[in-house]
Amino acid sequence: MSAAPGLLAIHAHPDDEVIGTGGVLARAAAEGRRVKVLTCTDGKRGEIVGEGMDEEEIRPRLAEVRAEEIANALSILEGPGSIEHEFLGYADSDMMGRDGNYDPANFWQADMHEAVGKVVRVIREFRPSVVVTYDAFGGYGHPDHIQAHRVTVLACEAAGMKVMYPEAGAPWRTPKLYLTAFPKSRIAEANQMFIDRGLPSPFGEYTDPDEIPMGTPDDLITTRVDVTPHIEVKRDALHAHVSQIAPDSFFMNVPDDMMEGFYGHESFVRRWSEVGTPDGVEDDLFAGL
Structure with missing residues (x-):
């Protein structure tokens, strides 16, 4: 096992890393842990809702804009620590039934063997103690979120097997895998x-x-992490995704006295753990490591 337990968060688009895991990313970085975010797509088919942004001007370069936004967001989350970042290299898959969903360059249409192999390489190079991604529904049914779940779970299994993807590096079995959850x-x-x-x-x-x-469902929640000290950092990082956050967005307008209740904890379902886990709901992704 790695001498310095690390966290790898695998997300679909720029901004997802803040919405679902901004608190645990900031907490892990503040604790001096190794932290990395792997973003599966470029987000180029996302909506453009930022104040004053012109659709015709921004759309052709939205992927570039969102790459800048995630760089800014992660610089906020990491504080005095460090968060690595990498794009997996696929195009945004849009939503089911839309033209963009049939683009052969997008993540939803990706060859599964190829996509899993790419994630296996990242896992073997980074050697995380904890991997976090979405549940099987992708949280709300977005095809890129669903695909991220499929690819991540398969890659975590394959990365630990010597006979799988030998060209991707030495085997690494991630001790703990979690799925994001919203009770x-x-x-x-x-x-x-x-x-x-x-x-x-x-x-x-x-x-x-x-x-x-x-x-x-609440009875499926295995892990509830207190990220209260990082609420403001998470909110500031979310604001860095300017193109995706409208002035009247819910995320921009949570009343101050509701912030702790809404943002103060991040919840997860533990998919597997190869170390001992506490009775009841655990309060740390790194518990037992």
């Missing part, structure tokens, strides 16, 4: 708070967790 109870609580204040919620108006179509 249904937190969505319900957030919705109720927004309703009470007369504010719109991005999650609809459901206040019964059993009726909420997205999110993770």
Whole structure:
């Protein structure tokens, strides 16, 4: 096992690294751990909603713009520590049924053997103790998120097998793999708070967790990490993704007294662990390492 346990977060687009894991990335960097973000696509088919941004002017170079934005976001998250970054090299897959979803250069259309091999190389070179990616639904059904889940889980398995992708380096078995999660109870609580204040919620108006179509059932949550000290850093890093965050965005307008409740913890489902895990919900991705 590595002498310095590291965290590898595998995400679909620039900005996803902040939304789903900004707190744990900042926390790991602040603890002096090795941290790396692997972004699977260039995000070139994302919406352009930044204040004052012209669609016709920005669209042809959106991939370049988003590369600059993620560089800025990670520089904020890393603080005095360090966060490495790499693009996997695929185009944004757009949404299901749209023309961009059929582009042979996009991640959704990628050859699975090739894509897994690329991630295996990253895993074997970085040798993380913890890998984090999405659940099988990709959180909300985006094809790039779903593909990131598929490719990451297969790559984590293959990376530990000597006979698989021998050209990608020496085998490395990642001790712990986690899937990002957003507890249904937190969505319900957030919705109720927004309703009470007369504010719109991005999650609809459901206040019964059993009726909420997205999110993770609470009884499946294995890990809940306190990232309260890094709330402001996470929010500042999210703001660095200028093209993706509209002035009236929910993320830009969470009331100050709701920040801790909404951003103070990040939750995960532990897919596997080859080290001992505590009884009940653990509070650290690196527990047992």
